[in-house]
Amino acid sequence: MSDDKRVYLFDTTLRDGAQTQGVDFSVGDKMAIAQALDKLKVDYVEGGWPGANPTDDAFFNAPPELKHATFTAFGMTRRPGRSAANDPGLTALIQAKAPAVCMVGKSWDFQVDVALGIPRNENIDMIAESVLHAKERKSEVMLDAEHFFDGYKANPQYALDCILAAYKNGARWVVLCDTNGGTLPHEIERIVGEVVNHVPGSHLGIHCHNDTENAVANSLAGIRAGIRQVQGTLNGLGERCGNANLISLIPSLMLKTDFKLGISDADLAQLTHISRLLDERLNRAPNRGAAYVGDSAFAHKGGLHVSAVEKDPRTYEHIEPSLVGNRRHIVVSDQSGRANIMARFREIGLAIDAHDPKVATLVEQVKAREFDGYAYDGAEASFELLARRALGHVPDFFRLSRFRVMDERRWNARNELVTESEATVTVDVHGNETMTVATGNGPVNALDTALRKALVPLYPVLDDMRLVDFKVRILTPQDGTEAITRVMIESADASGERWTTVGVSGNIIDASYEALNDAITWKLLKASSN
Numbered sequence: 314m315s316d317d318k319r320v321y322l323f324d325t326t327l328r329d330g331a332q333t334q335g336v337d338f339s340v341g342d343k344m345a346i347a348q349a350l351d352k353l354k355v356d357y358v359e360g361g362w363p364g365a366n367p368t369d370d371a372f373f374n375a376p377p378e379l380k381h382a383t384f385t386a387f388g389m390t391r392r393p394g395r396s397a398a399n400d401p402g403l404t405a406l407i408q409a410k411a412p413a414v415c416m417v418g419k420s421w422d423f424q425v426d427v428a429l430g431i432p433r434n435e436n437i438d439m440i441a442e443s444v445l446h447a448k449e450r451k452s453e454v455m456l457d458a459e460h461f462f463d464g465y466k467a468n469p470q471y472a473l474d475c476i477l478a479a480y481k482n483g484a485r486w487v488v489l490c491d492t493n494g495g496t497l498p499h500e501i502e503r504i505v506g507e508v509v510n511h512v513p514g515s516h517l518g519i520h521c522h523n524d525t526e527n528a529v530a531n532s533l534a535g536i537r538a539g540i541r542q543v544q545g546t547l548n549g550l551g552e553r554c555g556n557a558n559l560i561s562l563i564p565s566l567m568l569k570t571d572f573k574l575g576i577s578d579a580d581l582a583q584l585t586h587i588s589r590l591l592d593e594r595l596n597r598a599p600n601r602g603a604a605y606v607g608d609s610a611f612a613h614k615g616g617l618h619v620s621a622v623e624k625d626p627r628t629y630e631h632i633e634p635s636l637v638g639n640r641r642h643i644v645v646s647d648q649s650g651r652a653n654i655m656a657r658f659r660e661i662g663l664a665i666d667a668h669d670p671k672v673a674t675l676v677e678q679v680k681a682r683e684f685d686g687y688a689y690d691g692a693e694a695s696f697e698l699l700a701r702r703a704l705g706h707v708p709d710f711f712r713l714s715r716f717r718v719m720d721e722r723r724w725n726a727r728n729e730l731v732t733e734s735e736a737t738v739t740v741d742v743h744g745n746e747t748m749t750v751a752t753g754n755g756p757v758n759a760l761d762t763a764l765r766k767a768l769v770p771l772y773p774v775l776d777d778m779r780l781v782d783f784k785v786r787i788l789t790p791q792d793g794t795e796a797i798t799r800v801m802i803e804s805a806d807a808s809g810e811r812w813t814t815v816g817v818s819g820n821i822i823d824a825s826y827e828a829l830n831d832a833i834t835w836k837l838l839k840a841s842s843n
């Protein structure tokens with residue numbers, strides 16, 4: 314590999330990512346994320362700021378054992394009016410159990426005047442002395458030159474003097490930061506093009522914030538102009554609008570440029586998993602629209618798209634999804650044509666001729682039902698049942714004869730508010746009627762419990778099935794309390810299988826029943842075909 318094309322990845326999820334509003338990593342989260350990053354083979358994992366809070370202190374006290382990445386501690390240069398050797402913050406940084414340190418230092422004269430309120434040459438001394446002090450004690454020292462691009466635009470010579478103070482005193486990397494995230498790619502390319510005349514690109518890094526949605530583009534522009542270390546975070550976490558998203562940047566560099574990373578093709582295939590692992594840790598739903606790794610990144614909905622993708626996926630996919638560990642989805646909806654339906658048939662394992670009139674009937678049925686409020690984009694199990702019914706393949710496992718649900722809201726003898734629901738269900742299973750009654754904390758819970766009570770003795774396979782998500786959407790809000798309601802239910806079982814069903818009605822309990830009925834029927838269908 315030619316060295317001049319090697320780009321080093323520096324992950325700051327555990328430091329800048331921890332500055333994201335709403336994110337609060339535990340030590341366990343930090344450990345799991347550091348290990349996932351190491352497995353991905355990024356070059357540096359910045360663990361946090363030792364001395365800033367108890368979590369980071371605990372994390373640095375028992376640091377992760379990384380096989381590939383260099384574990385890095387973050388801090389700031391010495392404070393004004395102190396020597397580097399006598400600065401408690403700098404001492405904590407140097408004592409951190411990490412071979413590398415990254416220090417933030419100011420490089421915009423305005424920030425030195427206003428935020429620090431010190432003479433400009435004192436700031437340059439702070440950088441020079443802190444880097445030199447750390448260099449004598451740690452194996453690798455970096456400077457995050459805060460606000461570098463804004464600083465360069467305002468006073469290029471001063472910004473250059475700040476980074477030269479770090480470089481000349483032994484910083485392995487001088488990282489040019491677009492701290493406020495307001496710089497555009499053409500400005501980055503121009504400025505870096507000038508800076509490489511003073512500090513070689515092999516010693517320059519870039520750290521971009523996403524305030525104009527350009528953090529990844531700016532990082533690529535910096536690399537094209539000669540920079541060889543790039544900082545970013547998983548899923549673009551970070552202060553305000555976040556940092557450059559490594560989950561997008563890594564595949565763009567590997568699959569679309571001739572730059573080289575320390576990541577192999579097999580490592581790249583973990584990308585979707587790693588992105589979702591972070592969401593799981595943060596208890597967040599993954600972003601469907603995320604580039605490369607989102608559920609929709611390779612989802613095809615429009616009939617024209619699906620028809621072409623069926624012939625060759627390259628017609629509507631910029632890369633093969635498995636390269637980043639993702640997969641293709643064919644969505645069925647009112648935007649579908651025959652090709653969408655045929656693709657879903659193949660996924661389900663149904664063999665049917667594309668010109669069978671039942672296919673055209675099903676396309677029309679899907680469109681009509683979507684017009685009525687059903688949404689098969691997302692309710693794949695209900696679509697499968699609809700399709701199998703259209704082909705005559707779904708056994709009559711049970712039939713609902715009737716249900717009745719009663720809701721009660723009252724004050725008990727202790728003057729506490731009590732809400733309770735009771736459902737009575739009568740189902741017919743192969744000619745035998747069973748009636749059950751159950752209570753629940755709400756009408757759907759009572760109905761679900763009563764239905765299971767009737768069916769589990771006859772179908773024990775339903776025992777491990779549970780409802781994991783329940784979404785209600787009012788489709789005709791202009792109709793007030795008479796509005797049509799759509800209910801989507803996500804179910805799961807002990808094997809980890811998850812499936813989603815849909816019901817639509819003017820009555821929310823009836824819509825819920827319809828979705829529940831599909832959920833149970835789908836589970837019985839799968840069990841009967843195993």
Ligand SMILES: CC(=O)SCCNC(=O)CCNC(=O)[C@H](O)C(C)(C)COP(=O)(O)OP(=O)(O)OC[C@H]1O[C@@H](n2cnc3c(N)ncnc32)[C@H](O)[C@@H]1OP(=O)(O)O
Nearest residue numbers: 362364365366389390391392393417418419428429459492
């Ligand atoms: C651009 C970035 O994202 S840099 C990373 C920012 N991340 C964080 O701030 C998260 C962790 N930070 C913290 O926990 C705290 O801010 C600490 C522990 C670091 C410092 O806390 P405190 O001592 O209470 O200071 P506080 O946060 O109020 O202010 C920061 C001080 O550092 C000074 N400072 C800011 N940048 C630098 C620098 N590069 N070098 C030296 N001093 C600096 C400021 O002037 C201010 O000093 P002042 O109190 O004399 O005005």
Ligand SMILES: CC(=O)C(=O)O
Nearest residue numbers: 417457459460490492
């Ligand atoms: C250092 C850093 O996080 C920044 O300048 O944005």
